[in-house]
Amino acid sequence: MANEVTATMPVASGVMLSLRKHQRIPLGPSPVDHAYIVTSGLVLIEAKLPDRERQVLEILYASDVYCMHDAPESLEVALVAATSAELQRLRPDALSTLNRSDPEFASRVTAATAIRSARRTLHLASLNGQSGDERFADFLVEIGLFLGDPSAGGRSFDLPLTREETASYLSLNPDTLSRIFSRLKGSGVIRVSRGRAVVPDWSALTRLSPLSTALTELHAKSQAAL
Amino acid sequence: MANEVTATMPVASGVMLSLRKHQRIPLGPSPVDHAYIVTSGLVLIEAKLPDRERQVLEILYASDVYCMHDAPESLEVALVAATSAELQRLRPDALSTLNRSDPEFASRVTAATAIRSARRTLHLASLNGQSGDERFADFLVEIGLFLGDPSAGGRSFDLPLTREETASYLSLNPDTLSRIFSRLKGSGVIRVSRGRAVVPDWSALTRLSPLSTALTELHAKSQAAL
DNA sequence: CGTGTTGTTGAACTGTCTCAAGGACGGTGG
């Protein structure tokens, strides 16, 4: 199968990349520090250390901006499409040119960067201080807010990450994650069928997530910035 | 005792803040999204969640830039001086004015932001994938690089964080950290007296730290950017 | 030289990981 990334013709100062689910772009040592803007879909940041498994460090949503210098090269970072996704790739000079010539573009990039930074802070806070169950609840709130459709006090949304990706993102073992998930399904807070999650009572979930307030605040801010 | 932050007269578009060790600046809800630039010393980013202990999320070094919108308000972030420290506080408009009028300032802020972002990535990778011993080794390498004086194959440096702060930063319990530290001292990799650490064989320490390569790369980049 | 704070250490405990077996699902070919 063609594992190549589809690159359409250059758009205004940059290249559009179309990724199918599970396709990856390794960010190897490169002469230029590209910047990537997520146009649609969900993209994971993965890193790999020598003699260790890949780990998922971050989730990127539409309108997020990722720069290659956000991580040292020796981490072997890669972008992985969790859903089919579209990215815009910009050379650093193109980015700064756009930033100077197009004030609206500049302010969108600034806002997107601030929101991503805050999201990273919350993820760190989630990993740092909390139990596996709480981290998973935080994760569901985050995904539910950014991907979900509200429906009468509840929400439903896709779960685009595999078990292993989710576990890595939450710094848990896949087995442990499965146990946590089972417990949560058993308690009736969430139902899942075919990769789609239904949370009948959203506030019941937020009560399990110590970061739900902060995540909601962040999501509101990111909605406002569009 | 005077627990007030000393603010000297406004310097060129901004205020200088002098902090003594352990002094803190709570970043409560504020009408303006201030930016803080660390001029000297070591500053911690702490966050607090309802019904939970404060946690240390990040270490800021000289020339780092912290913006209030790097975290949602409900996280109750505070800056804490780990050593005596000096900060420059800028209003957002002052920051963007400077960015436009002073290209050299702008490029220093951009470089500092990129380096801080990479440091955050490494910290996350350290917490995500590794054992307590490895995380602590990563921490020592980071501190040693940024604060240490090299000396014939070894390095010596201050340990400005309290046990509790270090433990929180590494997502460990202070007791566990103490055990890890004791083991490391027992193995002869590190000696400590009066808050100053001596590592006689730096490469022995780096061999214990999975992220040492990436941290060294990052530190070299931050040196180059000054 | 007390007194309070911070660091150390042991013993028991708990959450998470490991390993291995079994189950569910989705695709493929008869």
Next chain:
DNA sequence: CCACCGTCCTTGAGACAGTTCAACAACACG
């Protein structure tokens, strides 16, 4: 349409790393 296969998910039992609690030691400060 069903049997087959591979892959991913689930679940139990045991092991282990890290936590908790409590007692003690080291240190800093008045």
